[in-house]
Amino acid sequence: MFDLSPTDWMAIEVTLKLALYTTLILLVIATPIAWWLANGRGSPGVRTAVQALVALPLVLPPTVLGFYLLVLLGPAGPVGSTLESWGLNHLAFTFQGILIGSVIYSLPFAVQPLQQAFANLGRRPVEIAGSLGAGRIDRFVTVILPMTRGGFIVAATLAFAHTLGEFGVILMLGGAIPGETQVLSILIYDHAEAMDFDSAHRLSFGLLVFAFAVLFIVYAINRRFDTVRL
Amino acid sequence: MTRPQPDTLRIQARLERPGFALDVDTAFPLEGVTALFGRSGCGKTTLLRIIAGLEHPPGGEVHFRDTAWQSGKTFVPLHRRRVGLVFQESTLLPHLSVRGNLLYGYKRTPEPLRRLHLDEVARLLGIDDLLERRADQLSGGQRQRVALGRALLTSPDLLLLDEPLNALDTQTKREIMPFLARLSEETGIPSLLVTHAPDEVERLATRVAFMHDGQLERLEPLRDALARADSPLFRDEGAVSVLQGELGPADEHGLHPFGPPEARYRVPSTPGATNGAGRQARLRIDARDVSIALSPPQDVSILNIIPVTIESLDEAPGHHGPARVLAVCRQDDGQTLMAELTQLSTERLGLQPGTRAHALVKAVAFLD
Secondary structure (H helix, E strand, C coil): CCCCCHHHHHHHHHHHHHHHHHHHHHHHHHHHHHHHHHHCCCCHHHHHHHHHHHHHHHHCCHHHHHHHHHHHHCCCCHHHHHHHHCCCCCCCCCHHHHHHHHHHHHHHHHHHHHHHHHHHHCCHHHHHHHHCCCCHHHHHHHHHHHHCHHHHHHHHHHHHHHHHCCCHHHHHHCCCCCCCCCCHHHHHHHHHHCCCHHHHHHHHHHHHHHHHHHHHHHHHHHHHHHHHCC | CCCCCCCEEEEEEEEEECCEEEEEEEEEECCCEEEEECCCCCCHHHHHHHHHCCCCCCCCEEEECCEEEEECCEECCHHHCCEEEECCCCCCCCCCEHHHHHHHHHHCCCHHHCCCCHHHHHHHHCCHHHCCCEHHHCCHHHHHHHHHHHHHCCCCCEEEEECCCCCCCHHHHHHHHHHHHHHHHHHCCCEEEEECCHHHHHHHCCEEEEEECCEEEEEEEHHHHCCCCCCHHHCCCCCEEEEEEEECCCCCCCEEEECCHHHCEEEECCCCCCCCCCEEEEEEEEHHHEEEECCCCCCCCCCEEEEEEEEEEEECCCCCCCCEEEEEEEECCCCEEEEEEEHHHHHHHCCCCCCEEEEEECCCEECC
16 A cells, blocks of 8 residues: 555655645735735725635636646746746746646635635724734734634645645646656546556545545644634 | 924814715813714714824824824824724733733833833722633623723823723613723823713713714813703703712711702712712703702702702703703802703793792712
């Protein structure tokens, strides 16, 4: 069951690294977006547009997203060519490339739980903390974070788990370079294509058990927080 | 532009919202309790939020004493304004204990500015025994007292109270009122109280700002606001008089003398109220509980018969039935006493401005 090939191990490493980085980046990006969507000022029209933009990856086929990212980040695309003119590499078929793809693809899964949590929180606790002398960062650390902990746990879990299951975007944008862009889902596909059902099964089953375990642990923790701090 | 003046809070602001416009240019003295009184939707909470810095109307001016809180490009954010905020709903931080809530602002107040400390504030508000409780284990009244204490512990320069009693039942309200009433006296912190309840104004305010449709119509001392028949305070529940005076020791009948000899009341003490003798007290008298007699009646159960001079006779506010008359009477100590009479009795007695008469006061209530 566990005699995994070096290629398998590399794919596992790439997958976990991708999921972890994606989650960390998303928590940083999604928090201000979600706060602004939930409690921000500004025109409702702009907010609705941003909300729709954030939700796009939910409805678009991943291949569409992957295709445009490939065009954008590739050597002929505006981003890729600019990078090359600076003496850097373009991002198609690189780990950085699929990381950008993952972040965009999982954005709604991080933004929406946070937005929900912030909307439930409302602006009042933050206003109160402000009146008590707490500045911006102080308010975030001592009021928003502890009061919306559940939202952060759900956002991080969904972003992580969703990245584990990502396929289409990476297929389009990253290909299957072992140790660089070959993630588990791609490798499983390659195994199956090559009629190597045993290898495909080993990885698929492992992924299934792992995904379930992660979700189980996180929801268990979340439930405990919820009951302790109602 | 107007020059900021010391010891006032100057606000000049215009704010447009769909279906609502606020346009205010005023200065509040920074002393005692200023009530912002008006119906819901009149803009009083918005005005409070501008003062707190939670709204930022373009072109607005807010000057606290000689500090510009908002002026041109200057905008001091809420956490640097040193104002205490108390809202109507519970705003305790649920992840902190009562002590944690109380000390949240205290810890963030620079040490030299701390004038109030945990022990005295907890004692003032009667929350000493609750310190280790969790915020969600408190009753509504306890929560509001903790919220008040938390604001006080930042030793604020100004307290902003947005209908702090509104969400509470009558019983709890009665329990908190005395704390609020003592507050400005004992701490010397000026406060702005947003309210639509006349009894809160009568009980707590030093002066009243009447707001209507986004405008501040009038700013006057409470005494003046209670001395005119057309006062918005009387619009819903009818006219009342609020008398201030010294309360003497109880006599053999358990009645306390109140006020100077020329306008002396005898009032029963109310259980629970801290009405020790020799202290200043406020009495609230409903105009409907006051009758007028031209000569002092002899055989009558009413104890309080006060000589007065009729000042004016107006249509009584707060009525939709047959017209009633509000007689604004001047007691010999200069305080105003309102009596609500029928048109018929007014004519029968031939009451005119200037008439000497006797007011028969059937019921009084202590305000503190």
